[in-house]
Amino acid sequence: MPRRSRWTAATAALFVAAATVVVTPMVVTADPGGVIRVLDWENAADRTLPAAPPGLIRQGSAGHSSSIVSGPVRSGSSAAKFELRKSDPMANNGKRAELSQPDNNPASAERWYGFSINLPASYAYDVSPEILSQWHDCDTSDCDGGSPPLAILTKKGQWQVEFLGVAKDLGAYRTGEWADWVVHVKWTTGSGGLVQVWKNGVLVLDQAGKTFTKGPRSPYFKFGIYKWDWNNGSGKPSNTTERTIYYDSLRLGNEKASYADVDPAAGPVEPPPTTPPPTTPPPTTPPPNPCDTATKATVKIASASTSEPVNPPANAIDGNNATRWSGQGSGASLFLDLGTIQRVCGTQVAWHLGDTRWNDFTVYTSVDGLTYIKAWEGRSSGATTGAESQKFTARDARHVKISFWGNPANDWASITEAAVVSKPYGCALTGAVKAVSASTSEPVNPPANAVDGNLTTRWSGQGYGASLVLDLGTPQLLCGTKVAWHQGNTRWNDFTVYTSLDGTSYLKAWEGRSSGTTTAPEVQAFPGAPRSGRFVKITFWTNPLNNWASITEATVRTST
Structure with a gap:
């Protein structure tokens, strides 16, 4: 049957209808009963770039951020081009050239996403990563915030998929070729979720359980380029000053869709075979979650990568908001050692002059004090000098690192108090x-x-x-x-x-x-x-x- 770019009644759950869509017949091989949007840039109503197509939000302030091109294309005669330069103005608190869904996805949504990405020959090796597709937590205060629960990236010449803070290398990318992606997610903060990612027809991620950490709405989809290491004041190394990608054959489906419905490849394509799921064992009572009764941990030692002599790291754990640790420079870090491995669930950080300026920072955890894993990333409110909470998925850790990246006033990290929320393990x-x-x-x-x-x-x-x-x-x-x-x-x-x-x-x-x-x-x-x-x-x-x-x-x- 003909494939067409259209709105259905179900589309309101993902997009805001804003225009009459012109229909161009194209051939598909699966019944698109569950497909709620096709964005292949073949219809006049969608060829609005640099202005956002109906129901999407533009996040990129430069005129070259997004455009329609006639080549290269995955199928048809048009594709979208996204271009980001290091000199571009900040947009939505970062260096980005993206299109975004609105934050209106229902809770516990099941979604299928299919799209194709082309990296041109100019896409040079860079030590600094960039996100090319991401699923972002909802934006209100009752959401988790921080890093997206799911993202597709490039870094150091490799494709990566990152899920709940854990990155997986998918091999070297090849420029001048289209990479086809299919993503299937059952969004939930409980145990009944599922995330599956296919790259060029090969299943590269298949994980059951929780798919995001907190929020009354399911994460929303953003695509294009986001490169946070280029943010103003970051100071992080990068080997290039320009990024360009091409995006085509985007299809979004609901729980009625299938792999074939959103597959960006043309022609009849069967879903790739997957390993049959293991036989479900008889239900057992799960072990208790130690973080259900978590409290502030006792920090045994506080240290820092850099410190102002009159404001040492010990000031950040003395229980006195009138003292502070201060360290200069992007990446200045405060280290908290709990002395023993505990079940760590979050941090509480109070910033000097925190009611007059925000601070961008990242929280990492480590078992051994050598290898750190990102637990939370975001920005303080800029509205209080009191402690603000950063909650994340419970994990075993002894060491916590809080790394400062920037604020609108200067390059000084100044923390008055920092605490770790955890549940010590007993063995009694x-x-x-x-x-x-x-x-x-x-x-x-x-x-x-x-x-x-x-x-x-x-x-x-x-x-x-x-x-x-x-x-x-x-x-x-x-x-x-x-x-x-x-x-x-x-x-x-x-x-x-x-x-x-x-x-x-x-x-x-x-x-x-x-x-x-x-x-x-x-x-x-x-x-x-x-x-x-x-x-x-x-x-x-x-x-x-x-x-x-x-x-x-x-x-x-x-x-x-």
Whole structure:
């Protein structure tokens, strides 16, 4: 049937109808019943650039930001050209040449997006990234803000897709060729979401679960060029001063659409095969979320990449809004060390003169203080000197870095107070063992003896690799074990502790040797943060006397 650029009744959920659309017949191979917009630049009503087509918003202040061209094209006779120069004025708080949907998507929307991007020969290698398609959080105060939950980028000669702050390299880009993209998203802040991304017919991202973090509306789509490293005052390195791309064959679909409906490739194209989803395991009670009761963490050490001597980093954690840490320059960073790995959920930052100017900054987290991952990025309100919250997806971290990029007054970062919102991990509980088994057992010393609370009974199993398995019945946060060995005051035992969610796939949690000085239980503390598990396996290797594993008592330590 003919493909046409048109509005349907469903279009109001994504776009604002603003003009009569002229229809140009074109051939498609799938029934576009779920397609709510086709923007292939073939219809006069859409060829309005640099002015935005009906229902879209222009975000680019230069005359060359967007235009209609006759080549190169993916199909038909027209395509859109986006051009961004480093010298362009700021638009919507950044250096960008984009078209954007309005922020009016319904909650829990399911959407399909298909489009094609051409990078010309002038598209030079650059250490600085740029976003070419992004799905942006809603804009009101009850939304998450910060970085988009999903984006397609180029960086250092590579295509990348970034989802919830995690970037995945997709290989080197090739200039002068069209790259076809299909994106399928079930938007939700819960666990029932899905994101799938295909590049040139190959599935490159397939992830279930939460697809954005907060907001009463689903993220909205923006396309073109956004290059934040060129923002005024950024000072970040870049190898080029110009970016140009071509965009064509854009189709947007709702939950009724399919891959074939939005595929930018011409002709009959079947959706690429995907790996069948694994069989869903029986439902289990998920482990508790430690951030449900998160509080301000105690910061053990504050340091900085640069500091004014009279305003050291310690001032940012002294509980006094009249003192401050100050460091000069774009990228000046404050480091907060919690001393232990905790479940970190956010930060609270108060800025000096924060009621007179905004500050652009990024929050990163790290387990080891060496490798940092971006957790939040955005701008302070500029309306208060009080602490403002930056919430992000809970993650394990010990170190938090707050990096300043700029403000409208100067190049000084000045933070009066900074706090980390977290839930410290405790390890004070004993998990109730629902079942116990062993790979081998002496009939008079069965595995049940190892969990009967009696140090005068024991489980005994012969042989290298003899194992005792403890089943807690449901997944819990595991942080260690306590094991007492028969005749443990006369000989040591080498052993390994493993954990598992399903009783089939085990991960090593601890490995070592008992002291050989006591018959009492000894603690095996798992390094790092607690891990989710239901099964614990204790595997014996050897002792200096014989090849018998003999455990009088074994317990599992769980996190508070």
